[in-house]
Amino acid sequence: MSRKKWVSAALALVLGTGLLAGCGGSSESAPEESGEQPNLLNETGMPIVNEPISLRFFTGKSPTNGSKFEETLVWKTYKEMTNIDVTFDLVPFETLTEKRNLALAGGDYPDVFYSARIGSSDLMRYGEQGVFIPLNDLIDQYAPNFKKLMEEYPDIRKGLTMPDGNIYSMPSFYDPALLSMLVGTPLWVNQEWLDQLGMKEPETIEEFYQYLKAVKETDLNGNGVHDEVPFSATGITGLIDHLKGSWGLGTSGLGHKFVDVDPDTGKLRFTKTQPEYKEMLEFVNKLYTEGLLDKEIFTIEGGALNAKGQEGLLGSTIVPNPETVMGRTEYIGLGALKGPHGDQLYSHVKVPMVHVGAFAITDKNPHPEATVRWMDYFYGDEGAQFYFMGKEGETFTTTANGELEYVDEITNNPDGLTQDQAMAKYFTWLGGSYPGLVRENWFKGSETLPSAMEAAAKAEPYAVKDILYNFNFTNEENEIMSSIGKDIQDYVNEMEAKFVNGSASFSQWEEYVNTINRMGLEEYMRVYQTAYDRYQGE
Structure with missing residues (x-):
């Protein structure tokens, strides 16, 4: 037991239970040396603890989720099953990074960070500081489901283990065989409008452009207004991540947004200064300049985007599935668009361990063993099915051939709700980022609907095959990545938007490249290449 934890326990004994509860923990007294009070924890089975305890979670929330997680079917039921009462402090994904950073830096954080999208560098930094506790031994003793998963997929342990040897988090993990989940948000186009225009499904960059142009010029919804x-989409990042494969970039998937593996040399390259990247940005700028991108694309949030879709205004978008978030069934997902030089790579493929820091326990948590058991349930078949499907007869039924299906109230809601809207009172996985395990057997979200599976089937022949998981940098490397690296990445993101919206001219491209070089690109790439070589050698 660390001195910090020993002092905390001692103070709790002196000051009483009220102070501990005020720190975001349970109303129980501080744990003894073993972590949990004698007879409180059950090491197997339910309930997890013999007496009720309370925990507070800092929780990321998507626009499609409800505003009170505690009232959903899954969490009300799980509270009864476990004897653990969780309060979810919800933070919209749009402000998540800022709020999370403020909480960590200021020390005002609760027992657990849940669906909080914590990156590897923050896991390492705050793990070393003692804010996040090491989970190695806790997983070994109290997380049989997750331990089994790491044995099945060794890259999980590799991706979670920090250079100091500790694991500080539990991830979101998608079955690598389920490509539709790794694609996540396809590039959708309106099939009915294609038919009205007499156009075939776009297969090239030029055909995609011609389709968007035709949408702008035609009153396809027949209301007499060119609306x-x-x-x-919510920003231009998704579009760029989809299109860059048409210029041969993004060969390593979405896990590394600024670098990929050069297929000619086998070494890492910084994609954001490549001539192909410039040409791709010029194409996106062309779309913006000609009014083919939503004029609100840099500011619109998910709820407003879905509302536009529900009104039947969108020719193309990037969302999990228009069927579930917009109630529209006329969209099809595109495959890899062939670029102007013949490149045809489907680059929009996530790392199976899509969120490394989806679940992290803090040093304020008086019940880490119980908390690990609470989370481990969702890495097993029973818990994962419950998390995504709920209760048989209430939220799903089983067909004669053993398939799970949501009840009609969800899939054909009598009040006209979309599937996501109908599910919000039962579940909280909508919008992603949740810790846990996703397999096709029980996951019946938008990514496994026929339209999404068809989109994945189109993508599969051209999809990135050698997906790079996250790299975990040493302390020295993290210092460089959090200073030089962050400055470069912030500058690139800023200039990317400016090049697209025209506030920066492409005549400034050479200046842009030179600025990145002066900011320390050589050092940045040296660190990245070293981490990559280490990753490959392990």
Whole structure:
């Protein structure tokens, strides 16, 4: 037991239970040397603890989720099963990074960070400081489901273990065989509008452009007003991540947004200064300049985007599935678009361990053993099915051939709710980022609907095969990545938007490249290459 934890326990004994509860923990007294009070924890089975305890979770929330997690079917039921009462302090994903950083830096954080998208560098930094506790021994003793998963997929342990040897988090993990989940948010186009226009499904960059242009010029919804929006999304990042494969970039998937493996040399390259990247940005700028991108694309949030989709205004978009978030069934997902030089790579493929820091326990948590058991349930078949499907007869039924299906109230809601809206009172996995295990057997979200599976089937022949998991940098490397690296990445993101919206001219491209070089690109790439070589050698 660390001195910090020993002092905390001693103070709790002196000051009483009220102070501990005020720190975001349970109303129980501080744990003894073993972590849990004698007879409180059950090491197997349910309930997890013999007496009720309370925990507070800092929790990321998508626009499609409800505003009171505690009232959903899953968490009300799980509270009864476990004897653990969790309060979810919800933070919208749009402000998650800022709020999370403020909480960690200021010390005002609760027992657990849940669906909080914590990156490897923060896990390492705050793990070393003692804010996040090591989970190695706790997983070994109290997480049989997750331990089994790491044995099945050794890259999980490799991706979670920090250079100091500790594991500080439990992840979101998608079955690598389920490509539709790794794609996540396909590039969708309106099939009905294609038919009206007499156009075939776009297979090239040029055909995609011609489709968007036709949408702008035609009153496809027949209301006498040119209110159709050719393409809309929450920002331009998703579009760029989809299109860059058409210029041969993004060969390593979405786990590394600024670098990929150069297929000619086998070494890492910084993609954001490549001539191909410039040409791709010029294409996106062309879309923006000609009014083919939503004029609100840099500011619109998910709820407003879904509302536009529900009104039938969108020619193309990037969301999990228009069927579930917009109630529209006329969209099809595109495959890999062939670029102007013949490149045809489907680059929008996530790392199976999509969120490394989806679940982390803090040093304020008086019940780490019980908390690990609470989370481990969702890495097993029973818990994962419950998390995604709920209760048989209430939220799902089983067909004669053993398939699980949501009840009609969810899939054909009598009040006209979309599937996501209908599910919000039962579940909290909508919008992603949750810790846990996703397999096709029980996951019946938008990514496993026929339209999404068809989109994945189109993508599969051209999808990135050698996906790089996250790299965990040493302390020295993290210092460089959090200073030089962050400055470069922030500058690139800023200039990316400016090049697209025209506030920066492409005549400034050479200046942009030179600025990145002066900021320390050589050192940045040296660190990245060293981490990559280490990753490959392990």
